[in-house]
Amino acid sequence: MSLLSIAGLSKSYGGVAALRDASFDVEAGEVHALVGENGAGKSTLIKILAGAVRADAGRIAVDGAPVSILSARDAHRLGLRFLHQELNVLPRLSVAENLFLGRAYPTRIFGLIDWRALHDRARAVLAGFGAANIAPGTILGRLPTADQIIVRIASTFVEDGSGHGRLFVMDEPTAAVSSDEVERLFGVIAELKRRDCAIVYVSHQIDEVLRISDRITVLRDGVSEAATPTAGATRALLIERMTGRAAPEASVAAATSSRSAVSLAVQGVTGLGLSDLAFEVREGEILGVAGVGDAGGDRLLKCLFGGARTGEISIAGRSVRIRNPAGAWRRGLAYVPGERRSEGLFLSHDIAFNVTLPHLGRLARLGVFLNRPAERAKTLALGRRVRLRSSGPRQNVWRLSGGNQQKAMFARAVAGAPRVLLLDEPTRGVDVAAKFDIHSLLREIAGAGASILISSSDHEELLGLCSRILVLREGRVSCATPASGLTPAGLLALCYGARAKEPQP
Numbered sequence: 267m268s269l270l271s272i273a274g275l276s277k278s279y280g281g282v283a284a285l286r287d288a289s290f291d292v293e294a295g296e297v298h299a300l301v302g303e304n305g306a307g308k309s310t311l312i313k314i315l316a317g318a319v320r321a322d323a324g325r326i327a328v329d330g331a332p333v334s335i336l337s338a339r340d341a342h343r344l345g346l347r348f349l350h351q352e353l354n355v356l357p358r359l360s361v362a363e364n365l366f367l368g369r370a371y372p373t374r375i376f377g378l379i380d381w382r383a384l385h386d387r388a389r390a391v392l393a394g395f396g397a398a399n400i401a402p403g404t405i406l407g408r409l410p411t412a413d414q415i416i417v418r419i420a421s422t423f424v425e426d427g428s429g430h431g432r433l434f435v436m437d438e439p440t441a442a443v444s445s446d447e448v449e450r451l452f453g454v455i456a457e458l459k460r461r462d463c464a465i466v467y468v469s470h471q472i473d474e475v476l477r478i479s480d481r482i483t484v485l486r487d488g489v490s491e492a493a494t495p496t497a498g499a500t501r502a503l504l505i506e507r508m509t510g511r512a513a514p515e516a517s518v519a520a521a522t523s524s525r526s527a528v529s530l531a532v533q534g535v536t537g538l539g540l541s542d543l544a545f546e547v548r549e550g551e552i553l554g555v556a557g558v559g560d561a562g563g564d565r566l567l568k569c570l571f572g573g574a575r576t577g578e579i580s581i582a583g584r585s586v587r588i589r590n591p592a593g594a595w596r597r598g599l600a601y602v603p604g605e606r607r608s609e610g611l612f613l614s615h616d617i618a619f620n621v622t623l624p625h626l627g628r629l630a631r632l633g634v635f636l637n638r639p640a641e642r643a644k645t646l647a648l649g650r651r652v653r654l655r656s657s658g659p660r661q662n663v664w665r666l667s668g669g670n671q672q673k674a675m676f677a678r679a680v681a682g683a684p685r686v687l688l689l690d691e692p693t694r695g696v697d698v699a700a701k702f703d704i705h706s707l708l709r710e711i712a713g714a715g716a717s718i719l720i721s722s723s724d725h726e727e728l729l730g731l732c733s734r735i736l737v738l739r740e741g742r743v744s745c746a747t748p749a750s751g752l753t754p755a756g757l758l759a760l761c762y763g764a765r766a767k768e769p770q771p
C-alpha cells in the first residue's frame with residue numbers, strides 16, 4: 267500500500283488550469299521526483315497537500331485511507347512535512363530555537379528556560395542527521411542555506427506529541443545551495459530513507475534528480491504522466507518529456523578578446539564584509555564569481571550596486587560614485603538580486619510595472635506620463651525571450667510560479683540595454699529549457715558589448731558561461747582564473763583554497 271496516493275487532482279485559478287487530473291503515488295522509503303517546466307503545476311500540487319490551497323476535484327489517500335486536507339494542521343497530523351519553495355525559517359532566532367519552535371522548551375525553577383538542556387537536546391537531534399557541526403546557539407540566518415534546510419528537516423523530528431514526519435516534500439531545496447553543501451543535504455535524505463520516510467523531491471537540476479530519486483513523475487501543463495523508475499532514465503529523455511521537444515545541445519562559452527576595452531574597473535573596494543576588491547571586466551566579457559558557503563558573491567554585487575563604503579569604481583574609464591540603486595541604474599548598471607521575493611520584486615504589482623520600473627524615465631512621455639503601449643510592448647517582447655509564462659503583462663507577480671517570477675526579474679535587468687549586468691543566481695528555480703534561453707540571451711548581450719558579472723552556486727553554469735572566474739574566500743578575491751580547462755571539481759578545490767594554475771599567456 268502506498269504511503270500517499272493522489273488521483274485526479276485538478277485546480278484552476280480564474281479560468282487558468284494549473285493542475286488537470288494529476289495522479290501519483292509515493293511509497294515509504296522512496297525518493298519520488300516531481301519535475302516539469304516553470305508553471306507546470308508542481309507547487310500547486312504541493313500547496314494542496316499542505317492544506318494551503320483547496321483542489322477543485324480529486325482524491326488523496328494516506329496508507330490507503332481517504333483523507334481531506336483542509337488546513338496545515340490536517341497535513342501535519344497526517345505526517346506530511348514541507349520545505350516550501352521560499353524557505354520558511356525565522357532567521358533571527360538561534361538554531362536551537364528554530365528546532366524547538368512551537369514545542370515546550372525545557373525549563374528550570376520558576377519556569378526559566380533551561381538553555382543548556384535545550385542546546386544539549388538540539389545537538390542530539392542534529393547529530394542524528396550527521397550535522398553535529400551546526401552549533402545550537404548560532405543565529406539561523408547566518409548559516410549557509412543547506413544548513414538552514416537541515417535544521418528545518420531535523421526540527422520535524424522533534425517530538426511534539428503529534429508524531430514525527432513520514433513524508434517530506436521538498437520544493438527545490440538545492441536552488442542556490444553550493445555543490446559541496448548539496449552533498450550534505452543528500453546525506454540527510456539518505457537518513458530519512460533509512461528511517462522509512464518518503465520524500466517528494468521537486469527540482470530543476472536534472473542531474474540531481476537522476477542521482478537521488480527512485481522514481482520520477484513528469485508534470486506537463488498540469489497533466490501528470492505515469493511515474494517511471496529513475497534507473498534507465500536519461501537527461502535528454504526527461505527534458506523531452508517535460509517540454510515535448512528535443513533537448514537543446516549544450517553550448518560553449520564565448521571567448522572574449524582581451525583587447526576589448528575595460529568597461530568596469532574596481533580598485534580597493536571595501537564594504538559589506540568584503541575587503542580590498544580589485545578587478546576589471548572588459549566589454550563583451552562574462553566574468554563569474556564563485557565561492558563556497560557564505561563567501562560573498564552576493565555581497566560583491568551589492569557593493570558594486572551602491573553598497574561599497576570605500577574604494578574606486580570606474581565605468582568606461584570614468585570614476586563614478588554610486589550611492590544607491592537608482593544611481594546605479596542611471597549609470598547603466600543593472601542588477602538581478604539573489605532573493606526575488608524580499609529584494610527584487612514588488613509582489614503586489616503587475617509584471618509590466620516590475621519589468622519597466624527602473625526604466626520609466628525613458629518610457630515616459632513628456633517626462634511625466636507613462637507610455638502604456640510602449641511599456642506593454644517592451645514587457646511582451648522580453649517576456650517571450652525568457653519564456654515568461656503568464657496571462658499577460660497585467661498579471662500580478664505574486665500569482666506567477668517561482669521560476670516565472672525569476673524570469674520577470676531577469677527581464678527587468680536586461681530591459682534597459684545595460685552596460686554592466688550584475689547577476690546574483692540569475693537562473694535560480696528556472697527550468698532547463700528557459701535556463702538555456704537565458705544563457706544564450708546572456709551570450710548575445712555580451713556579444714553586443716555589455717559586460718556581465720555573474721555570481722552562482724551552480725558551478726557548471728559558471729563554467730559554461732564565463733571566460734574568467736573570480737574566487738572569493740574569507741571576504742577577499744583569492745584568485746582570478748580563466749575558465750577554460752577548469753572542471754567543476756577543480757573550481758570547487760579553488761574555492762576551498764587550492765592554488766590556481768598560472769594563466770597561459
Ligand SMILES: Nc1ncnc2c1ncn2[C@@H]1O[C@H](COP(=O)(O)OP(=O)(O)OP(=O)(O)O)[C@@H](O)[C@H]1O
Pocket residue numbers: 279282283284302303304305306307308309310311351655656664665666667668669670695697
Ligand atoms: N494564486 C494564483 N493565482 C493565479 N494563478 C496562479 C496562482 N498560483 C499559481 N498560479 C498559476 O498556476 C500555474 C502553475 O503554477 P505553479 O506555481 O504550480 O508552477 P510550478 O510547476 O511550481 O513552477 P516553478 O517551477 O516555476 O516553480 C502557473 O501558470 C501560475 O501562474
Ligand SMILES: [Mg+2]
Pocket residue numbers: 308309310351437667668669
Ligand atoms: Mg514552483
